[in-house]
Amino acid sequence: MGNLYHNKTAQWLVYAAFFIGLALIPSFVDDAFLLNQLATYGVYGMLALSISLCWGFGGILNLGQGIAFGLGAYGMAMTMQMQSQSESNPIPPFMLNNSLDALPWFWEPFSNTAAGLFLAIAVPTLFCAIFGGIMFRARVSGPFFAIMTLAMLSAFYTIILDRQPYTGGVNGITPPSALQIAGVEIDPYSSTAYLTVLGILVVATVVAKLITQSSFGLVTQAIRDDAERVRFLGYSVAGYETMIYTVSGMIAAFAGCCLVMLVQYVSPAQMDVSFSLSMVIWAAIGGRLSLLGSMCGAFLIMGAQSYLGDTFLATWLLILGGFFIIVVRFLPNGLASLLESALGLLASKPKTSAEPNGDAKPVPAE
Amino acid sequence: MPGLLEIHNLSKSFDATKVINDFSMEVVEGTLCCLVGPNGAGKTTTMDLVTGRIKPTSGKVIFAGEDITAKHEHVIARAGIGRKFQVPAVLRDLTVRQNLEVAYSRQTNPFWNLFKFRKAGLKEKLDEIATLGGLSGRLNERAGILSHGETQWLEISMVLMQEPRLLLMDEPIAGMTEGEIEKTARIFKDLRKTATLIVVEHDMGFVREIADVVTVMHMGSLLATGTISEIEADARVRDVYLGEKEAA
Amino acid sequence: MDIGSLLNALILGVSIASIWLIAALGLTIIYGAAGVINMAHGEFIMLGAYSSYMLQYYFGLPYLLCIPASFVIVAAVGLVLERGLIQYLYNRPLDTLLATYGVSLVLMQGVRLIFGSDPKYLAAPALFSSNISLGFASVSTFRVVILLVTALCVLGIWLLFYKTRFGVQVRAVMQNKEMAASFGINSSRIYMMTFALGAGLAGVAGSLFGVLAIVLPTMGASYVVQAFLMVVTGGGSLAGTVVASGVTGQLQSVFAFFSNDTFARFLIFVLIVVFLRFRPQGLFAQAGARR
Numbered sequence: 001m002g003n004l005y006h007n008k009t010a011q012w013l014v015y016a017a018f019f020i021g022l023a024l025i026p027s028f029v030d031d032a033f034l035l036n037q038l039a040t041y042g043v044y045g046m047l048a049l050s051i052s053l054c055w056g057f058g059g060i061l062n063l064g065q066g067i068a069f070g071l072g073a074y075g076m077a078m079t080m081q082m083q084s085q086s087e088s089n090p091i092p093p094f095m096l097n098n099s100l101d102a103l104p105w106f107w108e109p110f111s112n113t114a115a116g117l118f119l120a121i122a123v124p125t126l127f128c129a130i131f132g133g134i135m136f137r138a139r140v141s142g143p144f145f146a147i148m149t150l151a152m153l154s155a156f157y158t159i160i161l162d163r164q165p166y167t168g169g170v171n172g173i174t175p176p177s178a179l180q181i182a183g184v185e186i187d188p189y190s191s192t193a194y195l196t197v198l199g200i201l202v203v204a205t206v207v208a209k210l211i212t213q214s215s216f217g218l219v220t221q222a223i224r225d226d227a228e229r230v231r232f233l234g235y236s237v238a239g240y241e242t243m244i245y246t247v248s249g250m251i252a253a254f255a256g257c258c259l260v261m262l263v264q265y266v267s268p269a270q271m272d273v274s275f276s277l278s279m280v281i282w283a284a285i286g287g288r289l290s291l292l293g294s295m296c297g298a299f300l301i302m303g304a305q306s307y308l309g310d311t312f313l314a315t316w317l318l319i320l321g322g323f324f325i326i327v328v329r330f331l332p333n334g335l336a337s338l339l340e341s342a343l344g345l346l347a348s349k350p351k352t353s354a355e356p357n358g359d360a361k362p363v364p365a366e
Numbered sequence: 367m368p369g370l371l372e373i374h375n376l377s378k379s380f381d382a383t384k385v386i387n388d389f390s391m392e393v394v395e396g397t398l399c400c401l402v403g404p405n406g407a408g409k410t411t412t413m414d415l416v417t418g419r420i421k422p423t424s425g426k427v428i429f430a431g432e433d434i435t436a437k438h439e440h441v442i443a444r445a446g447i448g449r450k451f452q453v454p455a456v457l458r459d460l461t462v463r464q465n466l467e468v469a470y471s472r473q474t475n476p477f478w479n480l481f482k483f484r485k486a487g488l489k490e491k492l493d494e495i496a497t498l499g500g501l502s503g504r505l506n507e508r509a510g511i512l513s514h515g516e517t518q519w520l521e522i523s524m525v526l527m528q529e530p531r532l533l534l535m536d537e538p539i540a541g542m543t544e545g546e547i548e549k550t551a552r553i554f555k556d557l558r559k560t561a562t563l564i565v566v567e568h569d570m571g572f573v574r575e576i577a578d579v580v581t582v583m584h585m586g587s588l589l590a591t592g593t594i595s596e597i598e599a600d601a602r603v604r605d606v607y608l609g610e611k612e613a614a
Numbered sequence: 615m616d617i618g619s620l621l622n623a624l625i626l627g628v629s630i631a632s633i634w635l636i637a638a639l640g641l642t643i644i645y646g647a648a649g650v651i652n653m654a655h656g657e658f659i660m661l662g663a664y665s666s667y668m669l670q671y672y673f674g675l676p677y678l679l680c681i682p683a684s685f686v687i688v689a690a691v692g693l694v695l696e697r698g699l700i701q702y703l704y705n706r707p708l709d710t711l712l713a714t715y716g717v718s719l720v721l722m723q724g725v726r727l728i729f730g731s732d733p734k735y736l737a738a739p740a741l742f743s744s745n746i747s748l749g750f751a752s753v754s755t756f757r758v759v760i761l762l763v764t765a766l767c768v769l770g771i772w773l774l775f776y777k778t779r780f781g782v783q784v785r786a787v788m789q790n791k792e793m794a795a796s797f798g799i800n801s802s803r804i805y806m807m808t809f810a811l812g813a814g815l816a817g818v819a820g821s822l823f824g825v826l827a828i829v830l831p832t833m834g835a836s837y838v839v840q841a842f843l844m845v846v847t848g849g850g851s852l853a854g855t856v857v858a859s860g861v862t863g864q865l866q867s868v869f870a871f872f873s874n875d876t877f878a879r880f881l882i883f884v885l886i887v888v889f890l891r892f893r894p895q896g897l898f899a900q901a902g903a904r905r
Contacts, residue, residue, distance in 0.1 A: 061708055131887075138894045143651045143707045147842050148887060154839045155883035162876035216479035218460075222468045225457040232417060233528060234443035234471040243476045273835065277715055284712060314727055321719030328713040329702060 075120025631863025662820020692813020849896025
């Protein structure tokens with residue numbers, strides 16, 4: 001029968017159960033702050049998902065996912081900020097404080113909410129397509145690509161910090177009121193906001209999962225294995241790499257939008273190198289070869305950071321770093337691979353029926 | 367009649383060393399050409415130049431009337447040239463079935479492949495090739511655990527899945543048993559009905575068995591070309607190559 | 615435009631270049647010779663600064679002796695790390711990157727636990743805080759010291775790698791580990807030594823940077839990205855890193871002259887990305903063996 005872990009139907013069932021469980025949370029949680037916090041975990045889940053797609057399946061280690069994430073977040077913050085401006089008061093206060101007396105041209109489109117939201121996704125996606133296209137065509141790959149994303153991330157971080165009149169500099173942007181779409185305000189502490197984020201996470205997961213099961217997904221995994229060999233089969237490796245990198249960036253851009261919707265705040269911290277590296281840690285610990293595993297990794301670590309972080313404040317990074325080293329050294333495919341081995345053991349014994357539980361790994365079909 | 371593949375005055379230098387020196391050859395459609403020569407004669411480098419892995423310093427490669435010199439690997443592969451590497455290169459983390467599925471590269475566009483979940487005609491082709499390559503029972507195994515001989519067959523099968531017009535086989539029978547070599551010879555002879563082959567091989571017995579034309583390379587240049595009996599009668603070839611072989 | 619201040623910028627450029635170079639030197643050796651992407655390099659620099667601080671504050675060691683002492687201490691840390699972790703990860707460059715990032719978190723937090731997160735200061739001899747006047751321009755003496763130490767380190771490495779038996783062995787291992795082994799070279803020992811050497815050089819950089827800026831557990835993070843860029847731009851060779859640091863340091867200074875430091879840094883990063891688009895193998899590529 002084979003390992004249940006690799007059974008596609010079982011995988012979809014586990015995903016469905018997982019998300020139905022998450023969707024039921026608002027009916028049990030009354031605490032609005034807790035709900036808001038759980039919703040931000042959804043954002044981290046999206047980021048881990050995007051890393052898993054790009055790194056786990058595409059083999060492209062991206063240490064600069066904060067670029068797409070941050071650009072999306074800034075796009076959303078600009079849109080929300082402009083919603084608070086009016087005809088008589090068209091310039092955001094932080095610009096006035098920096099003695100800017102006209103709205104910069106690239107802020108103009110954000111006065112229109114639809115255009116602003118569109119740009120919040122389109123700009124980072126386009127950036128990934130261009131940057132990825134350039135790098136992958138030049139056959140920059142592996143650790144070199146990782147370093148390049150790191151450099152690009154630092155460049156963005158620096159420029160946003162530097163251009164304070166246009167970006168709010170180190171203070172970032174703090175839109176005074178919640179996001180309004182078509183006249184309806186999305187209260188960040190409501191179950192509406194939670195379900196919106198969850199909805200986007202579900203859509204992103206389903207899309208990502210379908211991608212991995214498509215012919216595209218198979219070729220991508222082949223490229224991860226041996227890019228050179230795949231070229232001689234007639235596939236444009238750069239095209240595939242650019243595509244998966246861009247899709248992954250787009251998911252991160254959505255995550256950025258969601259975060260700002262939830263916390264009404266953006267700052268260069270979203271583009272900090274250490275934050276982008278934490279995304280990689282989530283996926284690595286959860287299991288980068290599994291979309292669900294990576295998401296669980298994000299929930300697990302961010303949850304632990306919030307709750308244990310207070311108790312072990314001083315040693316938290318020590319624990320996280322140590323745990324990460326152990327995973328890289330002894331469990332390169334993360335916690336999800338433990339489950340895979342466990343189910344594999346069950347499958348190898350005849351006449352054993354295993355329950356599909358925990359997370360599933362979408363890698364090798366069958 | 368012009369050949370399916372024409373190589374005109376190809377040269378390639380690495381730094382100051384000329385690896386390929388003014389090499390020309392022509393392969394007629396539907397024939398099997400064996401490329402032989404002592405180690406370092408430039409056989410694999412010629413394959414690299416034809417498939418676009420490295421770019422020539424000068425000279426031209428024409429395939430089916432089209433200039434493919436220095437084009438990208440995937441463009442050349444799409445034009446109809448399939449290649450088996452000297453060191454068998456298969457996708458070790460994927461299953462045998464997935465290896466064959468990837469090699470069945472009818473649609474190569476990344477965007478359209480996003481929406482493709484089932485490939486037309488894949489199953490029949492995969493069954494046929496897997497049977498031919500003796501891999502039917504191993505389809506769900508990871509390619510990385512195959513034996514050396516099986517890996518050779520998997521890579522040959524992958525090239526066959528591509529259905530190329532021209533197949534380049536770099537030392538296909540290395541590590542195969544006597545029986546497998548015979549089978550390979552049979553398959554290659556069969557393939558001539560639908561495709562053209564260039565086979566790099568050291569085993570002269572195998573070459574004698576399958577070759578329509580034998581091209582001998584020496585020091586990056588063409589030494590002789592002709593039927594196997596012509597080559598075996600050629601004194602220069604005897605000097606640089608066959609002589610050595612027989613003596614060894 | 616004022617020629618004097620432009621010249622001043624050029625001289626400052628040389629100084630910046632030497633800072634970039636000394637920061638990247640250890641990384642070059644570790645990457646170039648052992649193929650390890652050491653994300654903990656910044657924390658090695660930080661350790662160097664704290665070693666110097668510790669020696670100076672608790673043992674009253676003169677600053678100039680702190681520099682070699684930091685080399686020894688951080689090299690020892692590197693040695694332990696190589697034996698305990700890195701040696702299991704050779705040939706998995708991406709995993710070395712990840713694991714060493716974990717190490718960097720541990721080191722950073724460990725130092726924070728021991729020394730606290732308040733800034734520390736390294737005192738250099740009073741002589742170093744003066745300025746040297748060159749007629750139209752003046753430079754701080756300490757920057758000249760950095761330049762000299764950097765030049766000394768580069769010279770030392772060059773001699774070690776190209777003039778000694780050890781260097782021949784390192785280069786043999788770099789080119790072909792199996793072949794080197796068959797000539798009786800213990801590649802595991804070579805890797806260990808190069809890793810420790812690279813770590814030690816980061817320690818030297820740290821004790822210099824500790825005077826230039828304040829000593830903080832997080833100080834390493836700001837050096838690691840630019841150090842990597844120097845190594846990648848240079849192609850992983852010593853000469854490459856020297857040239858890359860020289861050019862970028864100079865450009866940084868010139869750009870900063872026309873705009874500001876932050877914007878100059880942004881421009882440099884973008885230019886490097888563009889450069890690598892056209893020369894992905896860096897300035898001086900090392901011959902890589904492929905199948």
